[in-house]
Each structure stands twice: as C-alpha cells, then as structure tokens.
Amino acid sequence: MDNFKVTLRKNLVLYLTLGVLVSLLIAAAQGMESKDFVITFLRGLAVGSLTFLVASGFSLIFGLMHVLNLAHGTLYMIGAYIAWTVFVRPDTFVDLLTPLALLLSGFTLQGVWAFVAARIRLSGAMGRILPWGGMALSLVILFMTLARYPIAVWDVEVFAQSPGTYAFMADQGTRLVPEAAVFEGLSPALAVIGLLAGSLLAAFSMVWLAHPPTAPQQLTWRHFAPFAVLSLVGILALIFNEPLTAWLVGLNTNWLFLVSVVVAVLAGMGLGGLMEVTLIRPLYVRHIYQIMLTLGMSVIGVEIVRAVWGRPEFIMPKPALFTGSGPGCPATTLAAWWQLNCATILVLGGRVRVYNEIFIPLVGLVVLVAVWLLLKRSRLGMIIRAGVQDSEMVEALGINVRQVFTLVFALGVGLAALGGALAAPSLGLSYHMGESVMLNALVALAIGGLTSYPGAALGSVIVGLIQQFMIKYGQIGIAIPFTEIVFKPTPPIVPASTIFLMVIILLLLPNGLLGKKE
C-alpha cells in the first residue's frame, strides 16, 4: 500500500495528464455517432502507426547515438518512392539493381581497405596527393560508365511517360510496359568492369584519406563476404535482366506489393548504414554539427526526389487484396472479407477501408511487438539498451559499439522506409510528405519522451488520435456547452493542436510522459 502511494506521488503529474487525455477521448466519443467514432478512432491509429514507424527509429537513433536525425522524414519519403518504383515500374528497378549493387560493393570492403591503408607508408606529399588522385580517377571512370548505362526510366517532362501516368494506368489494371533499354556504345562486360573498378577505387581512396584509427589485424572471409554477395547480385541481375523483369511484371499484385515493401526496407537500411558510416561518423565529437548535417541532408533529399520523380503528386496502387468490389461488398465479417477481398468492411455500422484503417495499424502493432522483443529478448537488444544508458561503459566491456551504431542507424531508417512504403498507397506520394510526418514524429516523441520506446508508441497514438478527431470535429463542429456557438476547427488548427499539447506537456513534464528523469 505504501509502495503504491509512493509511486502515485512520484508520477502524479503523469497520471493526471493521462487521465485528462482519456477523459478527452471519452468526451470526444460522446459527441458523435458510434460509427463515426470507430472510423475516426481507426484513422487515428493508422496515422499513429505511420508516425510510430518514423518516431521509433528516430528515438532509437537518438537514444543510442545522441544524433537528432532530422533527415528521418526525408528517408521515410524516399522509402515511399522506392516502393512505388518497384511496384509500378519493376523494369526500372531491375535495371537499377546492377549499377547500384556494383557501386555499393566496393564500400562494403571497409575493413580490407583499412587493413591495406594501414600498411602503406608514403611520404607526406604523396600520401596526400594519391588518395585525391584515386578519388578523381574513380569519379571519371564512374561518370563515363554511368553516362552510357542503359536504364528504362520515366520522363518527368513528357506527360505520357510521367510517373503520374504510369501510376494511374497501373491503378486501372492496365500496366504500361515501356520498351526495355539496350546497351549502346558500351558492352555489358565493360560496364560491369568499369562500375566495379570505380567503386573499389573510390572506396579505397576514401578510406585512405580518412586514415581510420582502427584496422583489423588480419583479414578473414567475413571481410569479403558482403562484397562477394553484392557484386554477385549485381552481375546476376544483369544476366537475368529480362526474365526477372518479365517475372516481376507478371507477378500477382499482392506478392509484388510485398516485394516492393521489402525492397524499400532493405534500401532504407542500406541508405541508413551508408549515411552513418560516411557522414555521421566523422562528427560524433560535434553533436550540433550532426544536427545541421542531417538538416542539410533532408533539404538535399527533397530536391533529389523532386528532380527524379517530379513535382506532381501521385498515388501507389493498392494490391489486389484490398481492392475488391462487387456483390457482397462491403464485407460484414473478416471471413467474408478474406474470400471477396473487399476494399471496405463494416465495423459497427461504419464503412472502414481495410488497407488504410485496418492493415496499417496492424502492421504498426506487429512492428511494435517485434522491435520490443528484439530490444528485450535478444543479445543485440541488450547491447542497445545498455548503450542507451552508457555507451562508453559498453565499449569498455569489449563490445564494438561502432558496429552497433551502424546497425541501429540502418534499422531506424529501415523502419522509416517501411512507414513510407505503407503510406504510399493510402496517403499518396508528394515531395513534402516527409515534412509533415517528421513534425508529427517530433511532437510524438516530445510528448512520449525522446529516448523511450514505449513513449514513442504512446506519443504517436496520441498525436494520431488528436489529429483525426480534430479533423472529424472540423466537419461536424463542437457544440460549446452552455452556449449556442458551434466551434469548427479548421485544417490549420489540426497540427497546431498537437503542437500546443506538446508545449503544455513539456512544461509540465520536461522529459515527456514516459521519459526517464535525468
């Protein structure tokens, strides 16, 4: 009993705040019909799940490395665009696989290059000139190869070949299959050699320039395995280009959707790992500069998306599992839905879109549990949790924290990319989709606690629910008690309301709802 009292007194503000929030939810439920409430609630959960996918990765990265990765929203957007590309234009994806895999392959030999660089002794001037020379040479090789490398791609300038047109046609069920790109003025073998050589040389010069403080004592097969896998993937993708494309184009949209989500997640993880190794790592001693760097990265990312996919917004088609219609729809039970694949389902009298309002929250829940298990039940999770507490101590115990840093960064960005890929069919793609989700995630984390994993989930759900209920009440209006006034919140008030809540909660609890006191 005493124990209970102590806990209560310590967390009084937290319980009061949660109580106020719950009573707000109940009050909100009183004001509308039950079917409206169900739909709004599920929508809130969906927005909350997408926010959570971004916020959880962000919070893991911040907790472990103290890096405020403000480019996270941009990476979410890039995940969405990658998923779209794989889903709508599998041929482009297959064409891109070879150059990207070969380009990356050299950089996976970090350990080997450090080993070699540590054993090269050169006088001052030569030691400075040679790496730069190697870098310049590799850039020339890569430029010459890539400029002639054939990739079947859309054209932002031409309407009939714009991403929007492809997306629309795929949504209508008649997928446009453009002509395959062919090699001209460059033989495939030469292309592979050029890309490999350029990548190896670039990676080596980079490592040489950076003078890594630690180099492996001896080389084992582990140092070469990622390189072998990547280059093999690249070469195989080139050899089996046509059958692979044909297979992907002919694939059932459900499986194609799965493939595109997996590719987006993997690409996000690769991008995250690359970003950590090349850009974030040199700046661990200057945290403020990391924030500025990620800000700059987010600007660059938006510009790249705008240049490659164009300014107009478009949407990714939903897989066949969620687009059924006809007699029997909307489905009334889950079993009926499974047979008919209806786009909507009836829940308490409300028509709920299965993909937007049931599938996304479900995936969010699965990820929540999966990452929770990873953190609580695995050795890696143990290291991460210990690292959040005190990363220097963990390093002193003989664990390679740097490697864990890279892994967590990759994982966090992978989660964001997953969120983007899931959001693409429901919210659509635009070059500013990253900004709003980033703002939501920041608010959610500030509410929940910056480094707390359950806090990220709680904050995201709160943000999602408040926004959706504000939007709903914007349509039906809030009757202010004891007066005749009906208050209708307008769209700008929706994000403002969550930010307002964030400021209040931060003033009451500077560490957020579930954040640890310092």
Next chain:
Amino acid sequence: MTKSFFRQHQASLLTLLALVLFPFLVGLFEGASPAVVWANGSGTSKFMQGLAIEVFILAMFALSYDLIFGITGLLSFGHSMFFAVGAYASGIAIKSFGLNLGQTFLLVLAAAFIQAVLVGIVLPRVKGITFALVTLGMASVLHLIVMSTELGPYTGADVGLQGVIIPDFINPAVERLRLYFVAMTVFILFYLLYKRFVDSPTGRVCVAIRENEDRAKMLGYNVFTFKFAALLLSSITAALAGFLHTIYQPIVSPNTASLAFTVTALLIVLIGGVGTLSGAFLGAIVFRALDFGLRRYIGESASFINGAVYVLFVLFIPYGIIGTWRLKSLELKKGWEDLLKRFQRSMG
C-alpha cells in the same frame, strides 16, 4: 606602444568606406555618374542596392541568431518566428490600422519584447534538444496561424501579406538609396552593439554559459537572467530586421515563419563562422550571392546546391570562413614570429 585608432580598426573602416561608396562604384562601373545614382536613376546600381539591402536584412537576422546560438549556446529551431513577428506586425499595423512608421516601430519593439518573454517562460524549464523542439513548436504554431484562412484579411493566408503602402520618403521604389543607407546604418549600429555586448561582462557570462552552463551556475551567476538578456536583444534585432523587410519587400511571405528560414540563418552563420558576429555579414553576402547566382543560371535545383554547400561546410569547414581565417591567421602570425626570432638569433 598603442596603435592609432585608424591602425587598430583598419579592416572595419575599410569595410565601412566600401559600403558607403558601393552604390556609386557600381554606378561608375556601368557608366552612370554619381549624380545619377544620387538621384535614384534606374540601372544596375539601383538593382545592386536592392540586393545589398536584402543582405543587410539577412545579416541582421543571422546576427541575432549568432547571438543566441553561437554566443549563448541555445539551439533554437524557431528563430524565424522572431523575424516573422516583426515583419507581420509592421505590415499589418501599416496596412490594416494605418499607423505611421514611428508608431509601427514602437509596436514592433513591443511585439519583440512580448515574444521574448513568451520564450523566456519556457527557457528555465527545458534545455538542449528539448528547447530546440519547443521553439520549433512555437514557430510552427505561428506559421500555421499566419497561414490560416480565418486571419486571411490581415495576413493574406498562404499568399502572403500584400499591398503594404510605404511612405514615399523611404519607399524602395522611389528613394532606394536612402533606404540603402538607412538599412546600412541600422545594421552597423546593431553590429557595434553586439560587439560591445559580447565584450561586456554580461556577454562574457553568456559565452561561459555556452561553454559550460553548470559551471557558470556554480560560479554564482543567475543563468536565466543572462540567457534572457541575450534572447531579448536577439528578438528585438530579428523583429527590426523583419520591419526592414516589410519596408523593402512589397510582400511578406509565410515562408518567413517556416523552419526553412531558420535553416537559412543557420546556414549563413555556418558559412561565416559560428560565434564570430562578423561572420554573419560575410555569410549573408556569400549566401545571397550564391542563391542569386544559382537561381539565375541553374534555376530550380538551386536549393539542392544550397543544401550541398551546407553539408560540405559542416563536414569540411565547420568553423566557417571567419572562424577558419582567425585560426589560420594565428598560425601564420606564430610562424612569422618564429621566423623573425630565428633571424634575430642568427644575426646576433
């Protein structure tokens, strides 16, 4: 031996001279006589004066950011709010309420004071990253308020505040040279004030807070007072920069309240050198010239290159132009003195 005043302030005086002569020199370059420039004849000089006024406004804004970020060490993501409040308050006061410039000036000062107090309320509660998030939140709220359709008649919603009529004696379309000198004078006054502030005991404590807040507290300083002083000065400067912006531009865009505008200040300070003050001016020149040149010759993808410049600066020139120059000049000086000493030793 004390140096004469002129020797001591050589660089500053030369810069001042260059700034005063700038419109006339540009005019001469084109073949327009100083008299034509003096009479506000149209031409390259008038255009360049406009660019220079923008540079002064940006420099003032960046200067105020440097004071709280570079000197006092408060990372704020909501600095654009300070500027936007000044710009919108003055614009609305002139357009909707018909106040004259003097009254508007007082109003802007009051608004700057009020918002500094508002941020000041939050200041002792949150630190570091959380402060950055709270200020970001405040600025986002202002951005949303400015964009909302309810206030459209006053703020112009997402189109921006338009049709502010500026009295002729300072209107940039009529008397641009006068506005150039006014903006220059205001900027120089603020620059001198900031220099004095940083060299004063108060400013020293601010630097101490940046270096180690706990230690400054242990030494018996009321940290909050000093932070608030810096915040107030910064708020007033940024709001006056916004006021100048309203006078110079016919439009106040809602972008002035967005995060992107704070990032602009950050970029300028970073280019010039964090915590150097004079870096804000140099950074503003470089930024405006770069932005203008890129937009003119490359077009749409200009902000891509801006972002790239930003990343390159963070990675390779983290102390900015002025900061690196100061570091290197010490090295150069030391090398020069070593050489002299060796020479003297060999001689005698």
